[in-house]
Amino acid sequence: MAIPEQQVFERSRKLAGWWYNQRLGKLKDLAHHSMSTNPFLLPFLVKFHGAEEPRQLAALNVAAHLMAGHHTGFGKLIDEKVLPNVFGTTKLDKATRKRLALTEAMFDDVDHIVKRDDGDALLSLKASRWTIQLGQALSLNRNFAEIRDEVAKGNRSFREIVIGVFYGSYEDLTDKYYLACGVKKTANAADHDLIDVSEYVSIKSGKDFWSWINNGAAYTENALLAGLSQGFKDGFDAENSTQYIEEFVAAYLDAVSNDDGKIDFEEVLGRINS
Numbered sequence: 001m002a003i004p005e006q007q008v009f010e011r012s013r014k015l016a017g018w019w020y021n022q023r024l025g026k027l028k029d030l031a032h033h034s035m036s037t038n039p040f041l042l043p044f045l046v047k048f049h050g051a052e053e054p055r056q057l058a059a060l061n062v063a064a065h066l067m068a069g070h071h072t073g074f075g076k077l078i079d080e081k082v083l084p085n086v087f088g089t090t091k092l093d094k095a096t097r098k099r100l101a102l103t104e105a106m107f108d109d110v111d112h113i114v115k116r117d118d119g120d121a122l123l124s125l126k127a128s129r130w131t132i133q134l135g136q137a138l139s140l141n142r143n144f145a146e147i148r149d150e151v152a153k154g155n156r157s158f159r160e161i162v163i164g165v166f167y168g169s170y171e172d173l174t175d176k177y178y179l180a181c182g183v184k185k186t187a188n189a190a191d192h193d194l195i196d197v198s199e200y201v202s203i204k205s206g207k208d209f210w211s212w213i214n215n216g217a218a219y220t221e222n223a224l225l226a227g228l229s230q231g232f233k234d235g236f237d238a239e240n241s242t243q244y245i246e247e248f249v250a251a252y253l254d255a256v257s258n259d260d261g262k263i264d265f266e267e268v269l270g271r272i273n274s
Helices: 005-029 042-048 054-087 094-099 134-152 175-180 207-213 220-238 242-256 265-273
Strands: 112-114 121-126 160-165 201-205
Touching: 005 054, 005 220, 005 242, 042 054, 042 265, 054 112, 054 121, 054 242, 134 160, 134 175, 160 175, 160 207, 175 201, 201 207, 207 220, 242 265
Parallel strands: 121 160, 160 201
Antiparallel strands: 112 121
């Protein structure tokens, strides 16, 4: 049974507000020395982005640092909070794996159990088209084949495995996703001793994934986006992050400028690599 549209909205709204405040708390606690600065990249950033002034260069580096954290944190939000608390999946954390006897290596890349009336499904969650690299794709293929064989022997009872990609279209996925299923995207692709598990493993991406996770409800991704958007807005209204970002940039200025307040690549290099 699908989670109703309004419940998807309300549950995701609450989680988004919580996550906004989590990110804000991390921003408050950040010290500029927590950032890792690549001194060899700075000359490129100055020219490529036109960051000729120390404050511009500092702001650019701070934004990149924060964005990396946002992307990582948002992935965890979807994985650890949204799927279990909005859609009722079972997140396979360490304790749950032990309790359900899913500690074998073949389950390492399985993140959730998705309850279905006709049998539970296993979900391997990915963010986007680029998430899987070659080595991981081949490992997934071997592990999924082992799970399928255990099911065939009657030792396990999972109906299917789904590789779920929470944004992006199926057509844009790299060939690594196909390799995980044991098939080639093109006829002339390299042979990697694949095991064809495509009858047991499927890929669902973007809208199709969100519809699948909610028992076929087409409204799911839109209700989720609306809830997240409202939750972020509620968090922003409660406390504006702008002042903390400005403080972070001001504190980071020393990392990219000399005592005269000018960008000095050699001085920055010496300070970082000493």
